[in-house]
Amino acid sequence: MILAKKSRLSRLLRDILLVNFLPLVLIFAALLYLDQYQQGLLAAEVSALREQARIYAGAIAETAVQNNNGQQTLSPDLAQPLLYSLTEPTPNAQALIYGPDGELIANSRVHPGAGGAIVTEPLAAPPPPGLFSRVISFIYDHLSGSVTGSGDESGMVGSSAGKNPNTLGWQPDARTVLQMTDTGGSGSAQETPPFVRRDQQGVLLVTVAEPIQHGQQTVGTVLLTREASEVDAAVLAVRISILILFALALALTVIVSFYLSRTIASPISRLAAAAERMREGRAGAQTLPKPITTRNDEIGTLARTLEGTSQALWSRMDAIEKFAADVAHEIKNPLSSIRSAVETLARVEDPARASRLLAIVTQDVGRLDRLITDISDSSRLDSELSRSRYEIVDMARMLATLAEIHDATRKEGFPFMEVDAPAAGLLVRGSETRLVQVLRNLIGNAISFSPENGKIFLRGRETGGLIELAVEDEGPGIPDGKLDSIFDRFYSERPESEQFGSHSGLGLSISRQIVEAHHGRISAENRRDDTGHVIGARFVIRLPKAGG
Numbered sequence: 001m002i003l004a005k006k007s008r009l010s011r012l013l014r015d016i017l018l019v020n021f022l023p024l025v026l027i028f029a030a031l032l033y034l035d036q037y038q039q040g041l042l043a044a045e046v047s048a049l050r051e052q053a054r055i056y057a058g059a060i061a062e063t064a065v066q067n068n069n070g071q072q073t074l075s076p077d078l079a080q081p082l083l084y085s086l087t088e089p090t091p092n093a094q095a096l097i098y099g100p101d102g103e104l105i106a107n108s109r110v111h112p113g114a115g116g117a118i119v120t121e122p123l124a125a126p127p128p129p130g131l132f133s134r135v136i137s138f139i140y141d142h143l144s145g146s147v148t149g150s151g152d153e154s155g156m157v158g159s160s161a162g163k164n165p166n167t168l169g170w171q172p173d174a175r176t177v178l179q180m181t182d183t184g185g186s187g188s189a190q191e192t193p194p195f196v197r198r199d200q201q202g203v204l205l206v207t208v209a210e211p212i213q214h215g216q217q218t219v220g221t222v223l224l225t226r227e228a229s230e231v232d233a234a235v236l237a238v239r240i241s242i243l244i245l246f247a248l249a250l251a252l253t254v255i256v257s258f259y260l261s262r263t264i265a266s267p268i269s270r271l272a273a274a275a276e277r278m279r280e281g282r283a284g285a286q287t288l289p290k291p292i293t294t295r296n297d298e299i300g301t302l303a304r305t306l307e308g309t310s311q312a313l314w315s316r317m318d319a320i321e322k323f324a325a326d327v328a329h330e331i332k333n334p335l336s337s338i339r340s341a342v343e344t345l346a347r348v349e350d351p352a353r354a355s356r357l358l359a360i361v362t363q364d365v366g367r368l369d370r371l372i373t374d375i376s377d378s379s380r381l382d383s384e385l386s387r388s389r390y391e392i393v394d395m396a397r398m399l400a401t402l403a404e405i406h407d408a409t410r411k412e413g414f415p416f417m418e419v420d421a422p423a424a425g426l427l428v429r430g431s432e433t434r435l436v437q438v439l440r441n442l443i444g445n446a447i448s449f450s451p452e453n454g455k456i457f458l459r460g461r462e463t464g465g466l467i468e469l470a471v472e473d474e475g476p477g478i479p480d481g482k483l484d485s486i487f488d489r490f491y492s493e494r495p496e497s498e499q500f501g502s503h504s505g506l507g508l509s510i511s512r513q514i515v516e517a518h519h520g521r522i523s524a525e526n527r528r529d530d531t532g533h534v535i536g537a538r539f540v541i542r543l544p545k546a547g548g
Contacts, residue, residue: 037238041231045206046194053210053224056086056095060222065214074099074212074220079106093226097212105220196228204228267292267299271306278310331371334364375506388431392546395426395435395467399458402439406456415450415473417443421460426467427546430518438514438522441507442471442539449475449537462545469541477526477534486524487512519544 064078079097087095087108097106195207206228212220274288292303341357341364348354403417410416428435439458446456450473457472478486487508515522520543527536 038235041234042196045228045231046208049206049224049226050208053208053222057210057212057222059086061212061214065219072214072217072219074105076105083108096223098221204232271303275306334367338364390429390431393428393430393432393435394424395428395469396421396424396460398436399460403458413452415447415454415456417456419458426460426462428467428543429546434514438511441511446471446473449473465545466542467545470538472527472536472538474536477537478524483524515541
């Protein structure tokens with residue numbers, strides 16, 4: 001059972017975590033598409049770099065072009081220092097100039113030094129990224145590649161083969177660029193796509209190519225390459241913010257999930273364990289811990305309902321056990337009397353005595369018959385009432401009808417009956433047959449205790465949303481200590497003049513069952529005069545008014 005309880009708890013916790021994680025995963029998956037942000041930064045970088053390359057191409061076209069036998073060509077001696085001067089303010093950039101045939105004409109990193117020596121100036125190495133930055137980039141790139149199916153920086157990424165240590169990483173093939181910038185005789189060069197990639201140290205590089213045109217002739221091509229570390233820094237800052245936010249959301253989700261598990265899953269598991277113990281009958285009425293039953297939510301309501309159900313069930317079981325014991329006791333008495341009479345009858349030769357014994361047997365058999373009939377009626381009463389279809393019943397007319405029947409069948413010396421109730425309007429919802437049975441039981445009880453030619457009063461009125469009915473007699477009343485006990489099963493306190501065994505002692509008990517099944521109450525009290533003397537008994541029934 002403990003393992004089953006833990007299993008239920010773990011399943012609930014798993015479901016809670018899954019429900020809480022699902023929106024988080026969807027949000028995180030959507031945030032992985034920050035590549036669009038990076039694309040925008042790269043597009044801005046490419047646009048600025050292309051504009052710079054056009055400026056370089058225009059300046060070189062105006063300054064470094066010479067006429068060589070009628071052909072417009074670039075002069076390396078003029079292009080090299082000019083290109084160096086143009087790129088000197090940008091230390092993280094490199095420019096290359098190629099001729100129409102793909103020959104390298106000028107390199108911005110190569111310039112004359114002191115004494116006329118040629119100096120190749122290396123680029124300043126960027127500071128290596130920190131461990132934290134590398135971890136964040138690796139995690140993000142890995143997750144991004146898993147979700148989007150690609151780990152490229154953007155759709156503009158070119159090939160990264162063929163590194164050259166004298167340049168900023170890989171440069172696109174000159175002949176390929178020339179073919180892409182070829183005018184094809186149209187007189188206007190086509191704009192080549194940018195080349196975006198990373199070098200061996202992971203530095204992001206962007207290269208653009210622009211044709212150098214003099215007049216209507218393309219005399220060369222400028223390849224301008226620049227580090228895009230600002231893009232990496234901006235993207236890294238956003239990635240760190242996203243991952244920190246995701247980590248906080250993840251921690252909050254786990255905390256909320258465990259909180260819900262403790263406040264929902266754990267109490268439900270305890271309620272399930274209590275219900276299982278109740279089902280197996282290994283405990284009496286279940287008393288749940290106060291922290292659960294005192295909660296002001298649905299779980300607290302469920303716990304209180306379960307506890308009330310358990311108590312009601314065990315009260316019903318105790319009542320059934322008591323009822324079975326009482327039935328056995330009540331049936332045992334007449335059976336013992338019958339057995340004794342039959343055993344004695346076998347030895348008696350006197351016909352008069354034998355006749356008296358047979359009369360005793362007959363009387364006890366009749367008593368058994370009444371007991372069994374009333375016991376059967378009482379045992380099936382609850383289930384019958386639960387299946388009955390209630391209807392609107394006018395209790396005023398019922399009182400008048402019962403009084404008419406009594407007057408029509410009244411025997412000499414029996415009490416008279418008076419009705420004090422309106423002609424109609426005392427409406428209740430219930431089973432008419434069972435409500436008639438209650439009033440008949442009370443009237444029969446009143447007749448038994450009424451003096452000769454006495455009076456029985458049937459009263460009815462509406463009070464405070466209830467229909468109140470009363471049956472009063474002029475008998476000796478009820479002992480003050482027995483006003484509630486008379487409704488117990490098999491309780492019998494009959495007049496001395498009444499034949500023994502003529503009542504089973506279940507009439508008032510059945511009446512209370514019927515009234516309570518109609519959500520009403522029945523009580524007994526004594527009628528007293530002005531001096532306080534008992535002048536009779538009064539039974540009062542209170543039922544909810546129909547529609548109230």
